[in-house]
Amino acid sequence: MELTFFIAAAVAVLATIMVVTQYNLIHALLYLVVSFLAISVVFFTLGAPFMAALEIIIYAGAIVVLIIFVIMMLNLTQEDIQHEKEWLKPRIWIGPAVLSMILLVELVYIFTADTPDTYRSTPVEAQAVGMSLFGPYVLGVQLSGMLLMAGIVGAYHLGRQKKKVIHRFLERTEA
Amino acid sequence: MNTLPMEYGLLLAGILFVIGLVSLLIRRNIIFMLISVEIMLNAAGLAFIVAGARWAQPEGQVMFIFIITMAAAEVSVGLALILQLYHNLKTLDSDAANLMHG
């Protein structure tokens, strides 16, 4: 089981690095799916099988597919990949890399500074999660519902291709 | 059944988060920025799952469900915004959308 965790973790990290370094959006998204699958395996090893399933269904399934749809609508070409290459010069990496390394060092320090944890992880059944969700956290569930509703309405409203309303004077000067 | 120390799970979450952060900072393509945000959200969710498993509490997974919900809503609205931006500016360059500056 431990071995599974380490292999999955390595895959997740490598796949995520590939996502970050790709120029082609579709390639990056495929690596992203791999990363999500690996993380779902990690969830499984941590004893959260229901969450592993959700990870695959929602992240790898719904969200990534949604992004792919949008990319298809945008009709990207080879030219855009060229743009991406121009934008990602090595010089740009320096600042963010330094900052992120400092952050990582601090995180590692926080995680390992305490006395080593002797406890082992225990699986939590999906039933317990459900009881908790609709028990003490029922208000949060309601709010999530509202959030999703707002997301749907907002996406519909924003995504509509509005007919441009330009005054005829402006149109003439533009033309 | 498991013998995994908690630190490893948290370290994995931290590494993924930092990779997402670097990506967010270097990318100019706005869809890549959205993807980076998804990576970071996922890493944060992983940290919750690890903590939930460590104390054998369901709250970690409850939080993960909330995070997923939020990520879904955010992606739908974010993509709609990206469509509008592309429609208006004919580019995905986030630096082009700098009309609101002081």
Next chain:
Amino acid sequence: MENLLWVIPALPFMGALLLILLGGRLSGPAVSAIGVGCVGLAAVFTLLLGFQFLTDAPAGGVYRQEVWQWFEVAGFNPSIAFHLDALSLVFIFVITFVGFLIHLYSTAYMAEDEGFTRFFAYMNLFVGSMLVLVLADNLLLLYLGWEGVGLCSYLLIGFWYKEPQNGYAARKAFIITRVGDTAMAIGLFMLFQYFGTLHIQSISTEAVQSWPVGAQPALLIAFLLLGGAVGKSGQLPLQTWLPDAMAGPTPVSALIHAATMVTAGVYLIARMHVLFELAPVAQLTVAVIGAVTLLLAGFSALTQSDLKRVLAYSTISQIGYMFLALGVGAWSAGIFHFMIHAFFKALLFLAAGAIILSLHHEQNMFKMGGLKEKMPAVFWTFLIGAASLAALPLITAGFYSKDQILWLALAGERGNVWLYAAGLMGAFITAIYTFRMVFITFYGESKTHLEHPPGTLIILPLVVLAILSTIGGFIELPHNFGHVVLFSDLLRPVLPNLAVDDSLASAEWMFQVLAAAISLAGVLIAFLVYLKKPELHAQIRNSGAAMALHRFWYSGWGFDKLYGALFVQPFVFLATLNKNDVIDSFYSFLTSLTRALNRGLAQTQNGILRWYMMGVVVGALIILTISLLP
């Protein structure tokens, strides 16, 4: 009936409220109906109440009605309560009745003005406040009315606010009366400190019990109250605002600056007469102020060319007579003169207003002339008013009221020869300037074209007031001539009577003849100088000393210049010294700092998303690092 006392002040307030709230939507006649009707109804109630008061006198001579308790703080619980005794009755009669006539007159006078509604709203508010002032049962409510009339005076002087000098006159009136009001407020604080109440009746009874005559606190409080009275009534040294107050419409000058508001000081002193009797020095000061003011204002009135300014100075002078009367303890004589003065001065102002309106807002007397034939009604009523002001003997009311004051100033137990001489001199000057006004305005050759003759609504109040200023005097006649004492009998329960020096009593008729002769002599001189031999007038005016004197008197004895040099210039000097306000510089430093920071931070808002993300990350890193540090 006495339960309806509250209605009298409430009606004008209601009218003002209606006009303010609905003013824009009402037609002209509706506005007049509300504005005049409310005051008219108040006058009817006053007459009914007065009739009952006179026929069936209440116990103690007082109607008292408590409407509600205003507030209660630390044992201080003033109430909204009205107190009607003979003194208040005289005042509310004058206020509502003369006020009604002036409102009626205003409907014609202001008919073409665009601020018609606003004018009646202010006027009703004024009448309401004035009624509160004279009906108040405690000094706090009185002070409320006092400030209310001050506010209305300010609003109405600056009624035609588009002319900057009208606004200046309004501010001048407001600020100068405020000087007196501040003194009065301090006086009220001291009264409260000593007695723990501001209820007028309790103060009056307690003051007599706890203070001997000449007590220090009584003296101080009497002087402070006198300060308020002097400011409001335009007496020396706070008289300079009243001539400038003529910038307002003429009905305002008639109602506020002649008949009612300026006599609030007289009312205050009469109302608090107990305090003044406990402080003989203060009372003597009242008399001296009155005597000096009546002379100064009389001389100034001699030189004015503006019709309304002559009347303004004459108002100051006549209130000086009232102060003189109060100062020598002739309380009822002072109040009597107040009533008669309200009649004839309102009449004079309204008649002057009719002339000014007909001549298209021309106020300079020397440009009028020869109006006698053109406006006979106005001429005859004006003549009656002028005769009353000049105190022509036997037929005019002014003669009886002024003669009573002069006699008591000499023969009263607190009178003396000097006060009498000043009063007599004043009567002489009054006769001269009054008939100078009459002769210049109505006789001689005509110099202007008459725009439109005055209408019925303007003539009617003039006639009523002319009748009142003639027969009003017959309710109080000297004891050696008819001996009618209706008025002083009415006031006896409220105001103490004055003992008269018996050694002089037998010679009273001599002094009456002297007063009559003096006023007739004044008329004669005016006739000679201004009508018969105009060259004499020019001769006098052109001699060097007279010209300087003329200029000096014309400017009101240079008081404006003096105050300008004493108070205004130093203040302006200090203000210019501190132009770049020291304290302000701290705040301007703050603003410039904020602006600099704003400019700096605005640089960071460059619209590039990654840059903002970098900011977030650096901030998070800093916070994390700080929390990690031991």
